[in-house]
Amino acid sequence: MRNIVKTIALIGLGLAVSTQASAWGQTGHRVTGKIAEQYLSPTAQAKIAQLLPNESLAEASTYADEMRSNPDPFWQKEAGPYHYVTVPAGKHYHEVGAPDQGDSVTALNKFSAVIRDANASLTDKQVALRFIVHIIGDLHQPLHAGNGTDKGGNDVKLEFFWENSNLHRVWDSGLIDRKQLSYSEWANWLSRKISTEQAQQWMTSDPMVYISESTKIRDQIYPDSDRLSWDYLYDNHPIVKIRLQQGGVRIAAYLNELFK
Secondary structure, three states: OOOHHHHHHHHHHOOOOOOOOOOOOOHHHHHHHHHHHHHOOOHHHHHHHHHHHOOHHHOOOOHHHHHHOOOOOOHHHHOHHOOOOOOOOOHHHHHHHOOOOHHHHHHHHHHHHHHOOOOOOOOHHHHHHHHHHHHHOOOOOOOHHEOOOOOOOOOEEEEOOOEEEHHHHHHHHHHHHOOOOOOOHHHHHHHHHOOHHHHHHHOOOOOOHHHHHHHHHHOOOOOOEEEEHHHHHHHHHHHHHHHHHHHHHHHHHHHHHHOO
16 A cells, blocks of 8 residues: 555656556546646647537547447457557566557557648548547556556456456446546546646656556556455545546647647
């Protein structure tokens, strides 16, 4: 527990050193999208409004998960690995890089290039923007920087508040949905707690920072028991909150840089 607290403190101060399923449930992704809108530059706001008229970043944030059942080969054969990276314990992303099928980092590069391409269609740019918002949220869920041994915690079967689950699902949605808040309630409450200094410290468009933070947290959240309830919620809820806050600020940071 003390090590986790230290990790939170380091990340909260912006001192962190610069891997499967959907990350954050729909509520978590929408929280990051809504928080991000508060930190967008005027230029980014204008460009996003052109690409996604009448669509908030909260709405855009869940698109990449909602399209998983689309029979198009892109969604069935290519897009799956774009939701995570794999970084074995004791390694950094730059030491292992992306697999042949790609990952979140290669996807961010791919979709950013589409946004910058003057010849890309509006439809392609819309998909790219929605995916970028989603991926950055993904990378702030610690188990989306998986260690390569258990499918990002999906193979870690357990009970969460006396219902069958797995560790990945607990972090995607269990810890968030347990509070029974809407995404707008979450976003409003968390936004008010982000200080100007924190926002400035977190404002980075470098995905290596997001990944490094997540791998550090990931290695400390595997439980000793396969029956999780109040103690696990109490110990890890502060991490969930700060990762949602950081995810929102970083979505804005990335888009501000992309549209600069």
